[in-house]
Amino acid sequence: MIFTVTSNGQAASGTFRMVLSSPEYHGSARGGQFAYILLPGYYLRRPFAISDCGEGWLEIIYCTVGNGTRELSGMAPGTRLDVLADLGHGFDIRATKDAAVLFGGGAGIAPLKLLARELAAAGKKVTAIFGFNRAVDIPEAIMDEIRSSGAEVLIATMDGSAGTKGFVTDALREHGCSFDYWYSCGPLPMMKAVCKAVDCGGQVSMEARMGCGTGICYGCSIMTAKGARRVCKDGPVFDREDIIW
Amino acid sequence: MVNERLSVTLAGVKMDNPVVPASGTFGFGLEMDRYDLNVLGGISLKGTTLEPRYGNPLPRIAETPSGLLNCVGLQNPGIDAFLATKVPALRKVYGGAIIANISGFSLEEYVKCCERASACGDIDIIEVNVSCPNVHGGGMAFGTSAKAAAEVTSAVKKVVKGKPVFIKLSPNVTDIVEIAKACEDAGADGLTLINTLLGMRISLATRKPLLSNRTGGLSGRGIFPVAVRMVWQVAHACSIPVMGCGGVASAQDVIEMMMAGATAVQVGSENLRNPLACKEIIESLPEEMDRLGIGSLTDIIGVA
Structure with missing residues (x-):
C-alpha cells in the first residue's frame, strides 16, 4: 500500500515521529503490530512499530540507528512510501x-x-x-x-x-x-x-533483523520454549514464559 | 482461466505458467496467505532434511546493495513431518506443481529423503539441493565437485520413481557447465540454477561479520546477470530442462531468463520485498509478451 508522509519531525534527541496517510488504510493496527516500510534505494524493508493509528493514517516513532532511519528522518511531507501495514501479532x-x-x-x-x-x-x-x-x-x-x-x-x-x-x-x-x-x-x-x-x-x-516480514522466509526465527517461532509473524509479541532468556 | 500462451511443460510436468517461488522464499506454501496460490505454475518448498533443524542463530539476514545475504541454515521440520503434514496441507488448496527441495549432509541422507519423497503422490518434482552455502559439512560440498554432484544424482535417481529429479546447482564453482553435464550424464531429469553466491558483510560498529554464520548466500536483483549467464551456458551445453533462478523480479526478467534457456523460472528474494511479487509477475506476463511480439512462452526458450 502506498502511503504519503504527512508529518515527520524530531520528538527528542535521536527520536523522531512520522505520520503516514493512505485513504486505503483503515486504522486497524493493534499495539505491537508493525509497519514494514520500503525506503527508496534500500533492498529490504524496515520494520517500525505502529505507535498510533486512525482512519486513513498511522504513526511511527523511531530512533535514527543506521543509514536507513537517518534518511527516513529527512523525508519531507508529501514523500510517498511503500508500506506493508499491520504485520505480526500484537499485544493481547x-x-x-x-x-x-x-x-x-x-x-x-x-x-x-x-x-x-x-x-x-x-x-x-x-x-x-x-x-x-x-x-x-x-x-x-x-x-x-x-x-x-x-x-x-x-x-x-x-x-x-x-x-x-x-x-x-x-x-x-x-x-x-x-x-x-x-x-x-x-x-x-x-x-x-x-x-x-x-x-x-x-x-x-522482540526485535530481529527480518527478511520478508510476512513469515515466508524464516529469516527471523528465534528458539522459544514452544519451539522455533518467527518474530515477524508468530511475534513480535510473545508471552514472557515462551522466551528463553 | 488458464492462458495457454503461458503454459510450459517441465520434464513432463505440465504447468499453467513458468513462474515458481524459489525454495526458501515461500515457506511450505501455506505461509503465503495474501493470494490464491493456484495462480502459481509451481511452488518449490523450503529445503528439507532428514532430521528437523532449527537452523542458524540470528542474525540470519543482512542487507546488501540490491540484494541480501541469508544464513537461515535449512530450518525445517524434517522429511517425515514435511511429508505427513506440510505437503498434504498444501495439496488440499493447491493444484499446481509441488516441488520438494531436498538437502542433506551425506549421500545416505539425500537417498533416504528422496526415497520417501518419491513415495509421496502429492509431490510432482524433486529438487535436490547440492548447493546450500549455509550448513557445514554438507550442502554445497556436493555441488562444488562434478564427481560428488554426479554421485548424488545417480544415487537419488536409483530410488526416485515416476517423477523428475532436478539438481539445484551452486554458482560458487569454477565451471558450472562441467558440473551440469556430470549431473545430466548421471541421469538428472533437469537442473535448477543458480543457488546463492557466497558473501559476507561486516558490521562497522562491532567490527565482526554481521551474520551469525559469518558468511551467507547472496540473492536478489544484483545476481540476475550472473544467473542469466550461467543458465545460458548450461542450457546450451545440456539437453535436459533448466529452471532459471537468481534475481528475477519482473515479467521482463522471466522472459529474459527463458530466452537464456530456462523452461521455468523461479522467483526468490523478490517475494521478501513484495509478497505479491509472483502474482504480479504472472499477471503482467501477457502484456509484456504482446509488447515483445511473443506468441507463446515456449517459443522463446533458449533463443538467445
Missing part, C-alpha cells in the same frame, strides 16, 4: 484483568503508546514506566499524549536528570504500583530485568 489486552504496567525503553515506547490507549479504552488501569538515558532523550509531547489517553506515565533515567535514577525496574520499586499484568518493548536487557523483577504474567515484543 485481554490478558489484563484490572491493571497493567507497560515497560518501555528507547524506541520501545512506540507500540506501548498504542497499547496504552487500547487498555485505557477497555477500562483498565494503565501505568507506563519508560526508561531513557538522559532527560533530553524523553519525547515530552509523546509522553503527554500517552497521559491524555488515560495512562499514568513514570520516568526513569540513567543519569537521574529526570524521574527515578536508574532502570525502569528501579522506578517500579520506588512507586510500588499494583497490577496484575505487564507488557514490555525495548532493549533485551531491560525486558530481561523486568522478567526477573516481576512475578505476574507479561508479554514482550
Whole structure:
C-alpha cells in the first residue's frame, strides 16, 4: 500500500515521529503490530512499530540507528512510501484483568503508546514506566499524549536528570504500583530485568533483523520454549514464559 | 482461466505458467496467505532434511546493495513431518506443481529423503539441493565437485520413481557447465540454477561479520546477470530442462531468463520485498509478451 508522509519531525534527541496517510488504510493496527516500510534505494524493508493509528493514517516513532532511519528522518511531507501495514501479532489486552504496567525503553515506547490507549479504552488501569538515558532523550509531547489517553506515565533515567535514577525496574520499586499484568518493548536487557523483577504474567515484543516480514522466509526465527517461532509473524509479541532468556 | 500462451511443460510436468517461488522464499506454501496460490505454475518448498533443524542463530539476514545475504541454515521440520503434514496441507488448496527441495549432509541422507519423497503422490518434482552455502559439512560440498554432484544424482535417481529429479546447482564453482553435464550424464531429469553466491558483510560498529554464520548466500536483483549467464551456458551445453533462478523480479526478467534457456523460472528474494511479487509477475506476463511480439512462452526458450 502506498502511503504519503504527512508529518515527520524530531520528538527528542535521536527520536523522531512520522505520520503516514493512505485513504486505503483503515486504522486497524493493534499495539505491537508493525509497519514494514520500503525506503527508496534500500533492498529490504524496515520494520517500525505502529505507535498510533486512525482512519486513513498511522504513526511511527523511531530512533535514527543506521543509514536507513537517518534518511527516513529527512523525508519531507508529501514523500510517498511503500508500506506493508499491520504485520505480526500484537499485544493481547485481554490478558489484563484490572491493571497493567507497560515497560518501555528507547524506541520501545512506540507500540506501548498504542497499547496504552487500547487498555485505557477497555477500562483498565494503565501505568507506563519508560526508561531513557538522559532527560533530553524523553519525547515530552509523546509522553503527554500517552497521559491524555488515560495512562499514568513514570520516568526513569540513567543519569537521574529526570524521574527515578536508574532502570525502569528501579522506578517500579520506588512507586510500588499494583497490577496484575505487564507488557514490555525495548532493549533485551531491560525486558530481561523486568522478567526477573516481576512475578505476574507479561508479554514482550522482540526485535530481529527480518527478511520478508510476512513469515515466508524464516529469516527471523528465534528458539522459544514452544519451539522455533518467527518474530515477524508468530511475534513480535510473545508471552514472557515462551522466551528463553 | 488458464492462458495457454503461458503454459510450459517441465520434464513432463505440465504447468499453467513458468513462474515458481524459489525454495526458501515461500515457506511450505501455506505461509503465503495474501493470494490464491493456484495462480502459481509451481511452488518449490523450503529445503528439507532428514532430521528437523532449527537452523542458524540470528542474525540470519543482512542487507546488501540490491540484494541480501541469508544464513537461515535449512530450518525445517524434517522429511517425515514435511511429508505427513506440510505437503498434504498444501495439496488440499493447491493444484499446481509441488516441488520438494531436498538437502542433506551425506549421500545416505539425500537417498533416504528422496526415497520417501518419491513415495509421496502429492509431490510432482524433486529438487535436490547440492548447493546450500549455509550448513557445514554438507550442502554445497556436493555441488562444488562434478564427481560428488554426479554421485548424488545417480544415487537419488536409483530410488526416485515416476517423477523428475532436478539438481539445484551452486554458482560458487569454477565451471558450472562441467558440473551440469556430470549431473545430466548421471541421469538428472533437469537442473535448477543458480543457488546463492557466497558473501559476507561486516558490521562497522562491532567490527565482526554481521551474520551469525559469518558468511551467507547472496540473492536478489544484483545476481540476475550472473544467473542469466550461467543458465545460458548450461542450457546450451545440456539437453535436459533448466529452471532459471537468481534475481528475477519482473515479467521482463522471466522472459529474459527463458530466452537464456530456462523452461521455468523461479522467483526468490523478490517475494521478501513484495509478497505479491509472483502474482504480479504472472499477471503482467501477457502484456509484456504482446509488447515483445511473443506468441507463446515456449517459443522463446533458449533463443538467445
